Amino acid sequence: MYNKRSPQSETVAWTGVVSDVALAIAKGGIGYVSGSKALMGDALYSGADAAAKLTEVLPWRFGNNQKERTTGQSVHKWDNKEPIIAIIFSVLILMGGLQIAFSAIRDLMRGHLISPSPCALVAVLISIVLKEAVFQYQYRYFKKLGDARHSAYADSHRYSLYTSLTVVIGIGLSVAGGSFNWHPLLYMDPIAGLLTACLVLRKGYFLIASSIYGKEIEELPHADASNFIETVQRVHGVIRVEQLKALEKGRYVNLQVKISVNPRITVLEAHDISECAKKLLLHRFVYIGDVHMDVVPYDPGYPYKSNHELIDSDDVPTLLQ
Numbered sequence: 001m002y003n004k005r006s007p008q009s010e011t012v013a014w015t016g017v018v019s020d021v022a023l024a025i026a027k028g029g030i031g032y033v034s035g036s037k038a039l040m041g042d043a044l045y046s047g048a049d050a051a052a053k054l055t056e057v058l059p060w061r062f063g064n065n066q067k068e069r070t071t072g073q074s075v076h077k078w079d080n081k082e083p084i085i086a087i088i089f090s091v092l093i094l095m096g097g098l099q100i101a102f103s104a105i106r107d108l109m110r111g112h113l114i115s116p117s118p119c120a121l122v123a124v125l126i127s128i129v130l131k132e133a134v135f136q137y138q139y140r141y142f143k144k145l146g147d148a149r150h151s152a153y154a155d156s157h158r159y160s161l162y163t164s165l166t167v168v169i170g171i172g173l174s175v176a177g178g179s180f181n182w183h184p185l186l187y188m189d190p191i192a193g194l195l196t197a198c199l200v201l202r203k204g205y206f207l208i209a210s211s212i213y214g215k216e217i218e219e220l221p222h223a224d225a226s227n228f229i230e231t232v233q234r235v236h237g238v239i240r241v242e243q244l245k246a247l248e249k250g251r252y253v254n255l256q257v258k259i260s261v262n263p264r265i266t267v268l269e270a271h272d273i274s275e276c277a278k279k280l281l282l283h284r285f286v287y288i289g290d291v292h293m294d295v296v297p298y299d300p301g302y303p304y305k306s307n308h309e310l311i312d313s314d315d316v317p318t319l320l321q
Contacts, residue, residue: 009286012141013053016153019134020050023127030123036116037107037193038170039124041100041200044093045163046127048203049156051089055207090208097200104193113186115178121171128164131157163199166192228255231284237261237273239298255281255291263297270295 024047031039107113135157142153170192177185225246232241243258259277261270274293281291 009142012138013056016134016138017050017053019130020046020053023131024050027123027127030120034117034120035114036120036171036174037100037104037190038167038174038196039116039120041097041104041193041196042124042127042163042167044096044100045160045196045200045203046131047096048089048093048200048207049160051086051093052156052203052207055086055089086210087208090204093204093207094201097197097204100200101194101197104190104197107190108187108194113183113190115174115186116171116189118175121168121175124164124167124171128161128168131160131164159199159203163196166195166199170195228257228281228285231281232257232259232277235273235277235280237265237269238277242296253285253287254289256294257281257291258294258296260296260298263299 024043026043027039027046028043031037031043135153139153139157170188173185174187174189174192177183177188225244228246229241229244232238232244238259238261240260241257242260243256245256247254247256257277259274261273274295278291278293282288
């Protein structure tokens with residue numbers, strides 16, 4: 001009943017990592033040749049995005065067996081290594097961000113500034129288009145799949161877009177200042193580099209904080225949990241899904257489900273129904289980590305109770321009066 005992770009999902013996730021690495025190398029090289037501190041900072045931010053996604057993708061290679069993950073044996077073996085990898089990446093990102101910030105401050109204090117090459121502006125514009133295309137591909141795929149990771153991709157992409165727009169403004173004004181011989185505009189590239197370095201430091205801080213203290217458990221909105229409810233309602237014997245909470249924890253989603261069944265069935269039959277619903281959820285949604293099922297007897301309420309139910313001998317209290 002347990003499946004391995006979808007190869008297509010793994011390919012889609014790796015697409016984001018590879019694209020971020022390629023953009024980081026390309027922007028870093030062009031930024032170094034053109035002398036743009038802002039573009040080098042943007043390259044470092046793309047590298048930070050790649051590192052953050054890599055820490056999520058790597059465990060798939062080692063612990064992609066659902067049965068091992070639910071038993072809690074193999075998952076602990078590899079999850080203990082995941083924070084170490086993330087901390088190493090975080091330290092490198094923080095060091096790179098500090099280096100970009102100090103270099104930008106040094107250029108601002110010296111005052112001997114030169115305009116970056118226009119190719120730096122072209123490079124950052126092309127990178128925005130490519131990154132947006134990859135983001136739309138990943139976002140639409142995981143949203144169609146019902147995977148909660150699409151919201152995390154959107155949040156990460158938003159700050160990446162802020163960084164790139166800051167770089168575009170800084171490089172564009174600096175290039176304009178060099179073309180029109182307006183010296184004050186030449187300061188915009190190192191200023192943009194300094195702002196970008198601050199965003200890189202923020203990225204590194206949150207990456208290392210999530211590695212040490214763990215990621216926050218967030219409840220998914222009802223719209224994202226509707227697929228889970230629909231799946232449970234397909235199970236024969238489930239009258240209604242009384243409550244369902246989908247808690248996002250890292251790359252997994254844990255479910256807390258309360259279902260109602262016929263009050264006249266046995267406890268064993270109710271247990272079989274809950275186990276069937278649990279296995280169906282784990283089979284259909286491979287990113288679900290754990291499912292906690294609660295079973296309660298269905299109660300239609302007073303207006304819908306029939307007369308024979310109200311006078312049923314089973315409802316007569318058995319305690320001595």
